[in-house]
Amino acid sequence: MIKHSEEFKQEAVRIALTSGLPRERVALDLGIGKSTLNKWVSHYSPSDLVSAPQADLARENERLRLENRILREEREVPKKGHSVLREPKAVRFAFVHSWRHRWPLELMCRVLQVSERGYRSWRSRPISHRERTDMRVLAHIREQYSLSLGSYGRPRMTMELKEAGLVVGERRVGRLMRINGIKPVRTRKHKITTDSHHRLGVAANWLDGDFATDAPNRKWAGDITYVWTQEGWLYLAVILDLHSRRVVGWAVSDRMKKDLAIRALDMAVRLRQPPKGCIFHSDRGSQYCSYDYQKKLQAYGLRPSMSGKGNCYDNSAVETFFKSLKAEMIWRRNWPTRRQAEAAIFQYINGFYNSRRRHSYLGGISPLAFEAKVA
Numbered sequence: 001m002i003k004h005s006e007e008f009k010q011e012a013v014r015i016a017l018t019s020g021l022p023r024e025r026v027a028l029d030l031g032i033g034k035s036t037l038n039k040w041v042s043h044y045s046p047s048d049l050v051s052a053p054q055a056d057l058a059r060e061n062e063r064l065r066l067e068n069r070i071l072r073e074e075r076e077v078p079k080k081g082h083s084v085l086r087e088p089k090a091v092r093f094a095f096v097h098s099w100r101h102r103w104p105l106e107l108m109c110r111v112l113q114v115s116e117r118g119y120r121s122w123r124s125r126p127i128s129h130r131e132r133t134d135m136r137v138l139a140h141i142r143e144q145y146s147l148s149l150g151s152y153g154r155p156r157m158t159m160e161l162k163e164a165g166l167v168v169g170e171r172r173v174g175r176l177m178r179i180n181g182i183k184p185v186r187t188r189k190h191k192i193t194t195d196s197h198h199r200l201g202v203a204a205n206w207l208d209g210d211f212a213t214d215a216p217n218r219k220w221a222g223d224i225t226y227v228w229t230q231e232g233w234l235y236l237a238v239i240l241d242l243h244s245r246r247v248v249g250w251a252v253s254d255r256m257k258k259d260l261a262i263r264a265l266d267m268a269v270r271l272r273q274p275p276k277g278c279i280f281h282s283d284r285g286s287q288y289c290s291y292d293y294q295k296k297l298q299a300y301g302l303r304p305s306m307s308g309k310g311n312c313y314d315n316s317a318v319e320t321f322f323k324s325l326k327a328e329m330i331w332r333r334n335w336p337t338r339r340q341a342e343a344a345i346f347q348y349i350n351g352f353y354n355s356r357r358r359h360s361y362l363g364g365i366s367p368l369a370f371e372a373k374v375a
Contacts, residue, residue, distance in 0.1 A: 013037075016041055087179075105119070141177060147356070150328065150332075151328040155170060207314070214243075219281065220279065220302070221281045223282060224237045224256060225322045227330055229335040229336065231336075234338045235255065236345060237250060238321065240321060241272065245317065245321070247353060249267035250345075261287040262293055278301070282304075
């Protein structure tokens with residue numbers, strides 16, 4: 001009976017497992033029986049088949065992987081906690097506590113230059129009056145952030161908290177928002193909706209970049225934008241009263257035709273009953289230059305005004321509204337149907353933008369509050 005060495009057995013098993021050849025062929029090539037080879041395969045574990053050099057290489061690879069993971073985590077911690085690196089230790093301890101489930105305690109304490117012992121002492125220490133106040137203010141910040149559709153930064157958030165009766169400054173609000181990752185959501189997309197390649201009549205630019213007015217229904221501005229849904233584009237036409245920046249007329253359609261702009265105009269006139277001579281400003285799009293639209297303006301006694309060619313800033317008030325609408329609602333989710341998008345736009349305009357949203361231009365109050373104040 002031939003007695004095979006351990007090295008021979010291990011090499012036979014390695015060949016059987018890695019060569020891709022049938023066991024019968026491997027056994028025949030090595031001059032052993034198939035049953036003997038099967039017995040050896042069942043006897044040896046994969047770790048037994050690793051040679052000393054291979055074992056050293058495996059250990060070195062594992063060490064490098066661990067080192068890379070630690071270095072990667074050490075880079076990630078400052079990315080999340082860069083805003084607290086210069087804050088007092090209590091703030092850094094709070095950051096460590098908030099992220100303790102993601103990164104090792106020892107790693108975060110090292111990166112943020114605090115001790116583990118100090119962190120444990122901070123955890124067992126009774127909450128100070130300032131920390132309790134911060135927790136109460138933070139709860140209000142989270143509530144107002146949700147009500148504002150994630151649109152409020154430090155200044156508007158501070159206004160909301162003061163109106164709720166909290167004595168708090170912008171620096172404190174900014175610190176709590178920064179530490180807890182609360183910031184306005186902003187994104188950007190673009191699609192050209194202005195069709196200015198036409199031979200229709202163009203009105204003079206009577207507004208000429210002057211959006212200020214001392215009374216309502218003196219200056220209006222309108223434009224058309226778009227919302228993408230899974231059913232296709234939904235187009236939105238709006239009209240703003242430049243005195244209060246209130247949306248006074250709007251309409252939606254699956255096509256960007258002149259009737260879309262006309263329906264928004266009809267709504268605005270029904271709601272506000274503007275006096276003759278009220279300026280209506282728009283871009284040079286074919287919808288606004290069309291004969292039917294200009295005839296409507298004439299019938300309502302509105303004075304047409306149009307932006308300069310290629311100058312988007314001439315209608316910046318409406319563009320600002322569109323940016324707010326999209327950043328605060330439209331771009332945050334997918335819209336399966338046009339009807340769902342239309343319902344959301346209605347809720348945004350009437351339930352938030354006109355009635356609740358704080359406008360910097362109006363001194364931090366909503367359009368409806370501003371109109372009531374100056375009435």
